[in-house]
Amino acid sequence: MSRILLVEDHDRLARLMCKGLETAGIAVDVAERIDAAWAAVQQMPYQALVLDRGLPDGDGLILLQKMRRVGLGVPCLVLTARDALHDRVQGLEAGADDYLPKPFAMDEMVARVRALLRRPVEFHPIDPSHGDLTLRPEAGVLCRGDESITLAPAELHIMQLLLHKHEEVVRRSALEAAAWGLSDAVTPNALDVALHRLRRKLLAIGSRQRIVNIRGLGYALRENAPAE
Helix, strand or coil: CCEEEEECCCHHHHHHHHHHHHHCCCEEEEECCHHHHHHHHHHCCCCEEEEECEECCEEHHHHHHHHHHCCCCCCEEEEECCCCHHHHHHHHHCCCCEEEECCCCHHHHHHHHHHHHCCCCCCCCCCCEECCEEEECCCCEEEECCEEEECCHHHHHHHHHHHHCCCCCECHHHHHHHHHCCCCCCCCCHHHHHHHHHHHHHHHCCCCEEEEEECCCEEEEEECCCCC
16 A cells, blocks of 8 residues: 655645545555654655645745755645745745645545656665565565565555665664554554564565564664574
8 A cells, every 4th residue: 555645734634635545545644744744754665745835834845845855756746725826836846746726626636646656756666675575565565586475554564664774773663653654553562463474474485584673773674683
């Protein structure tokens, strides 16, 4: 399942948009401010961004410009009540891929997001890989050579983040956010269960990669290392 970030401070509109997107099979995290959204995009490999311009801590284009400066090419749909030509041009020049003025039809917004999701994300490979592993998100499978195994949605998002980070340590909170979103309630041992299943699946396909617990820091992929 694709996951996007919606940056919108109007609570009722955000809830309606989430409902429309989730009905279309698109998982959504919501941020209400630029600073919260910036923290989220550094933590999660989102497939698209839906960005309002009028946010409590400034113009949403500030976030978009910041992302583009550091090489985050996540496709972005800008939402705004500003419909003047120069406002649209300003958004596109800041790095937006599409522009939708308010008010808008929910079906059109969903269709535009789907169109963004069909575009390649420059910052993240479509099929992330590391060592002997390749993840195929659209098929929901993890591959090692000719061997493959199906992953549950939470497992898929966890492995996608670990592969994207290669051997970097990923915080527990980041893996939980990847698996279940920033706003979903997570039971205390949910991540431990998902990691246990992933470790068994790595062994099942004969991978040399292991998910290692770096005490006090988080988790990382390591080749031929003990899991703990």
